[in-house]
Amino acid sequence: MNPRLVALLLTSLALQGCAFAPGQHMTPDDVTTVKPDEPRAQLVEVTPKSLQQQQQRATADAKALPQALLDYKTPEYVIGAGDTLLVTVFEHPELTAPGSQDQLDANTREVLNDGTLYFPYVGRIRASGRTVSEVREQLRMGLAPQYTEVKVDVKVLRYNSQRILLSGSFKVPGPQPITNIPLSLVQAVSVAGVDLTDANLAGLTLRRDGRDYLIDIDSLNRKDSQLSRIFLKDGDYLHLNSNSRNKIYVLGEVRNPQVISFGTTRLTLLEALGNSGGLSPDSADGDAVYVIRGAENFAEATSTVYHLNARKPTAYLLAGQFELKAQDVVFVGPADITRWSRFISQLLGSASVVQTGAAFRN
Incomplete structure (x- = not known):
């Protein structure tokens, strides 16, 4: 092969290197420009204002306990068979x-x-x-x-005629009696004890009269929590889910990409990055920190991609207030020089193959 032709080919490829350098990366255009057959997504910049809106929604969700549970008043104890x-x-x-x-x-x-x-x-x-x-x-x-x-x-x-039943990630699952003293949800959970190594505190299911209510018991520590107003009755079934599905995926240019399991409702972006060793100083683009939050139904709903510019030290204050949700993907993109370096490495490998082939021909 003509050496000049090889050089011309390598030069042409090098000029286009930044455009198709290997490795995953993301830009705002990747989110806003979506093909018809791809999941829809909206880009949200992480700012003090967007954080305030997120916290307001979280507070509203914590307060939004089903009214049917809050309205239930414990009646006078009624005797039953077995008492x-x-x-x-x-x-x-x-x-x-x-x-x-x-x-x-x-x-x-x-x-x-x-x-x-x-x-x-x-x-x-x-x-x-x-x-x-x-x-x-x-x-x-x-x-x-x-x-x-x-x-x-x-x-x-x-008291033997009335009881509730607890299962799942409790230390002492099983029945608890209903007595003449009203039994609150908080008291029942406290008596059973929570296995913090396995429990998903945001995933307590209360089944009553054929209906399931999802309750976040971690919100008990929040201001204005109304969990103490929920009282249980005969036949109630409490199941505390495992945290096996409460995972955050940290990918890209961090020192230790990993899957993080957590049992509470509060895991911040800063904690996730910190648990992963932080951004890689040699390869990460501080302006390419994204949180990808998928919708349950990609065909009908719009997913959300949050973007944080972490080049400024103050960005970590925002990251410390940004609460992640289960199944979120934290992605840190590579810097341009990193993509260029990877491209050159592959290009040189290709060039050596070309040169070997040319030498073999000669």
Whole structure:
């Protein structure tokens, strides 16, 4: 091959090198100019104003608990099958055995599966579906023909008829009883304990009456949280999802590209970059820091690409306030000189092949 032709070819390729240098890179035009068959995306500059809007949306989402959950008020406890009642008839030891634990157990009455219980001189009465005060009055009236001015007290000794169930990333999953003391969501989660190494705190599902409600328990630490207003009822099911899908992908010109798993709702762009070793000082373009947030339905919805100019030190203040979401992709593009260097490396490799082929021919 003619050496002049080879030189001319290499020169021509070199002049175009910046345009098609190898390696991934992104520009604002890549976002705003989209082909019809590509996912749609909008470019948003990370500025103090856009951060304020993001934080306002996050605060609104944290407050936006389903009204049906907030409106639920715990009613007076209703006795059910399986509950054990302690019945005391004052001043009548033949009906109430005072003293030891064994004697105390003798005063208990378990509500049977058919909802009834038996008491001397009264017979079998229905207790299921009634409150403690209603059962007390029923026993008093049943004893009235035998005892004048009888005084009766009824308490639930063991609560077995109503419960909630917890599963997933709890330290102690399983049932918890509903008692005469209202059980709040916060209390139930606290009793079960959260496995912080595995739990997705933003992924608690409460299933009630056939409906699923997604609750962010990490928002409990935020100002004006309303989680403490949610109370549970019989049959509620709580499932705390794993953080296995709570991942951030950090790619491009960082020292340690990686996948970051997190269990809370708050992971900032600065933390993600810091966990990845920061921008590569030799190859990264500080003006090419992007957060790619895909839409759930690419065909109908528009994805968002956030752009941060990290060449200014103050940009890291913005990065420290920018909250990432699960499945976000953080991409740091290469500097022009890096793409040029990679292009030259490949070009020289191609040139050596050409020269070897020419020498072989000669």
